[in-house]
Amino acid sequence: MSKFGSGGALDRRAGPRVPMQHAGKVLCGAFAWDCVIRDQSTTGLRIQMLSGATPPGSVQLVDLVNGFAHDVKVVWQKEREFGLKLIGSHDLRGLAPAGLQTAKRMWQASQGRVWAS
Numbered sequence: 001m002s003k004f005g006s007g008g009a010l011d012r013r014a015g016p017r018v019p020m021q022h023a024g025k026v027l028c029g030a031f032a033w034d035c036v037i038r039d040q041s042t043t044g045l046r047i048q049m050l051s052g053a054t055p056p057g058s059v060q061l062v063d064l065v066n067g068f069a070h071d072v073k074v075v076w077q078k079e080r081e082f083g084l085k086l087i088g089s090h091d092l093r094g095l096a097p098a099g100l101q102t103a104k105r106m107w108q109a110s111q112g113r114v115w116a117s
Helices: 098-110
Strands: 002-004 009-011 018-028 031-040 044-049 058-063 068-078 081-091
Touching (some): 058 098
Antiparallel strands (some): 002 009, 018 058, 044 081, 058 068
């Protein structure tokens, strides 16, 4: 375990976190909310919601910069920041199964292009 921040709180993360400022979308069914991905580790991510929306327990997070969709579970919340446990990741830059088409379209639209899938 390592310490982080000025408060000296213990970081219980299994792997080191990588700070970032990536645009993201939180998807749940027909709903999509804008967020910023603040950091990522091998086991999870920290996001900041841009609206006051509170995502439900299990959602999909689309990294609009890297072209990945992450299946995640909300494990903590502090105001508009959320800690997400990483369940699985999917590369949207190639062929994607039907269940990832919404995530893929969101990523493609953020890149200024939309292709038929």
